Amino acid sequence: MFFSTAHLSFTTAFFLSGLAFAKLILLALEKGPLFPVPPNLIHFICVACFPIQLQKNPSPKNHNHFPKWVFPVKVFIFGALLLKVYDYKQYLPQNFLLALYSLHIYLELEISLTLIKSLVALTLGCDLAPQFNEPYLATSLHDFWGHRWNLMVSEILRLSVYLPIRNLRVKNSQWDPYLGIFATFLVSGAAHEILYFYLMREMPSWEVSWFFVLHGFCTASEVAVKKNTKLVQRWPLSPAVSRLLTVGFVFLTGVWLFSPQLIRNGLMERFTNEDFIFIDFFKRKLVILVGFFYKS
Template identity: 75%
Template sequence: MEEELKLFIQVWVSAIISVTYCYYLTPKIKTSLLRLLSVLPVCVLFLIIPIFFSTVHSSFTIAFFLSGLAVPKLILFALEKGPLFPLPPNLPHFVCFACFPIKLQKKPNPENTNHFPKWVFALKVFIFGALLLQAYHYKQFLSTNFLLGLYALHIYLELEISLTLIKFLVSITLGCDLEPQFNEPYLATSLHDFWGHRWNLMVSKILWLAVYNPIRQWRAKSSEWDRFFAIFATFLVSGVAHEILYFYLTREKPTWEVTWFFVLHGFCMAAEVALKRKTKLVQRWPVNPAVSRLLTVGFVFVTGVWLFSPQPIRHGLMEMFINEDLFLIDFFNRKLYILLGLFTSL
């Protein structure tokens, strides 16, 4: 654990130095090709780093933050696009926007710097820490389907809680308003609503800039087929990126189940968008929001159990996540008790 922590700190120091190099050198280069070549060594470094970690939380964090997001951000930056262009006002802003899944709020609301109701977030933390993790102690008594539901809830809550805390800390540090990463995905009324406006919004934005936009703009006059292909290609790239993420975590060759999950969702979302644009069925016979939410979340859950979950379950990733979560909670509880004991003895 201590060695892993030391490596984790060393990696982040290296990442900050690497991104600082991009901040000072890359904008001074005139041509796009040379700018791209200047960030290439940093991108290669960020793609290699996750392999050196042994715990799934460390591997996932580095793979998600640096390999999955910082690399496309830096490539877009070299092409004078993306969230790092125009150049942020100072180095701390650039480092944070490059290395963390955050995005500056374009229209800040001075009355509400936190874009989530505090009691809802507190409830999610309580459900995750006090109920969900404790339920795993009795998993031998739980049915397989119920356990799969717990795994899905675990992934969502741990992602949202972690990213929200990072957003909150970075927002305070930089003194600026940041966009939320999640927008209550369980309230989605369609696949387009789920993937485009509610789930992991920083990733959606990067994929939109790096994949969807270039495909839509490759012809002066794009057609509906271009839109369909752009949506499908975006989901295909997302699927391949998740296969790479699973490789970092399992060190096993891809099985392509996760890619098929995103291919299926890409096809269905493209068909959904085309149906809404080309027909008046939705306007003529609107679906009750409660029904559309149930259908959307149900479709995501069923296809996730079918294609997304088998690989991490087969390789024991969920067990590793759960054990590490319980270990970390126990570790911090013991440290807290020690601190409280020292405080009360004074």
């Protein structure tokens, strides 16, 4: 709450108040990224304080098989194209600007978390699990939220909310998985409201909560429909159509419910201005470094 910059407020709220707190609670229950306990204190502090987890059982399903040039392309799109478009935002339609902000949130989150993971992995000399798995290729909401988007958070929510809700009843019911899914999204919505409060210091408008309520209901309904094999066989969808429908739904509902509060409170402008300051700072340092080597 003492930080004036949006990036530092977000980092401490997300890394420490959110993830680190949940990891320590799960450790007390002998679960989560900190269990089994990392081999030394440095590993323990890094895994606790950063949105990372040690690679335990590599699974092809959660691995990113895309070539290495994909990440630099994302960095180029964010730094050289997206931020430049903001120079003309007074001429852009409001809906198009909302779409740009949604793309901004995704790219900046993935780029920053990937860089942090790479630096920590280089420092510790160990393999770390990926945080994203190309979410724009998701073929369903369950695939998007469970296997592609922010995998660190998904795993913590699965261990701390979904599985306990499923195992809460002595006698399992066919409704337990759907109740677990919906409860997971409710908790995620509450966590985002707290994060928004840290960033904007204003009482919640509950729009972001409704975003996760909607996605919780739709994801649970999707899982229920897919269990009806006859229905799935009767109306099969190609992967291309499934991706278009999934990403389109996430994008449109995000523009409708997730982004407006950030824009009304000027948070996206703060993020953008700080991005420009950050880039200019490294540009100046790079020029000085190049000049030094040139003179040498």
